[in-house]
Amino acid sequence: MDKYYTITELTREFGVSTRTLRFYEDEGLINPERRGRTRLFRPADRRLIQEILRGRRIGFTIAEIRDIIRVYKDPPGEIGQLELLMTKVSEKREELRQKRRDIEETLAELDNVEEACLTRLAEIGVGT
Amino acid sequence: MDKYYTITELTREFGVSTRTLRFYEDEGLINPERRGRTRLFRPADRRLIQEILRGRRIGFTIAEIRDIIRVYKDPPGEIGQLELLMTKVSEKREELRQKRRDIEETLAELDNVEEACLTRLAEIGVGT
DNA sequence: ATTGACTTTTACGTATAAGTCAATTTTTCC
DNA sequence: GGAAAAATTGACTTATACGTAAAAGTCAAT
Helix, strand or coil: CCCCECHHHHHHHHCCCHHHHHHHHHCCCCCCEEECCEEEECHHHHHHHHHHHHHHHHCCCHHHHHHHHHHHHCCCCCHHHHHHHHHHHHHHHHHHHHHHHHHHHHHHHHHHHHHHHHHHHHHHHHHC | CCCCECHHHHHHHHCCCHHHHHHHHHCCCCCCEEECCEEEECHHHHHHHHHHHHHHHHCCCHHHHHHHHHHHHCCCCCHHHHHHHHHHHHHHHHHHHHHHHHHHHHHHHHHHHHHHHHHHHHHHHHHC
16 A cells, blocks of 8 residues: 655644745655656655754754755765765764753743743732 | 953854844844943843853744843733743743754764764775 | 646745945054 | 054845745546
């Protein structure tokens, strides 16, 4: 049987527009099959879209996401390319760790904001 | 004495341009003092800039950063406003937690990418 | 064969968050 | 006090990631 998805099924599941998925195809991130002109998304495409959106949430650019995806499909054969890629991977890793720290700190700050709100609410609530 | 910083000191420290800091001022995120027309940044401004850049790294928009900053300066007096803010805080918290999960997963993936590279390198290395 | 819901392509438009440039002040330093 | 360095402003430009509109094509069901 080999299940496939229509474009709108996926837009609904992931909360994106058809334009977005077609854009990702134009950018070479996904390559759904076709029946006539209509795109047929396979489970593999669906998983890829999940990855793309995850990258997007983290703030990767399309180009960066493309780089990462490409390695899975087809790790480069040239030593220079491989080393370049590994350097990039290291950089990304550092960047992500920094982001994680940023997130931790901001989460702590949100706690403060919330507390300030509660205090203020209490002040107002008592007075009335 | 009360130390203050010039705009270029801060641009160097944080790796942003003067235009960026002025942009943040235009957007109402910071309010450095002036001596004549020249901006004088106090430690408080500096800390604020750190926060702004942290927010930026995480991917917050200027508007969102402004919202968060505003609460510190001046928590709103209206109950409705406070409740609205707390709702936003909750949403942000969820968003950040999602982002943290995304980061964890992507870090794990980068490990795989790296391993694929190493494997490939070994393959090539042995053959030559 | 028509309706309705969906999908396609192409092309141009838009918002965000700055970056760039150039022309002036302003400050600093000797 | 005058040159050099630094800072300011306004206007314009840029890149990314889609949005939107138009004009057809597709398909299943009535």
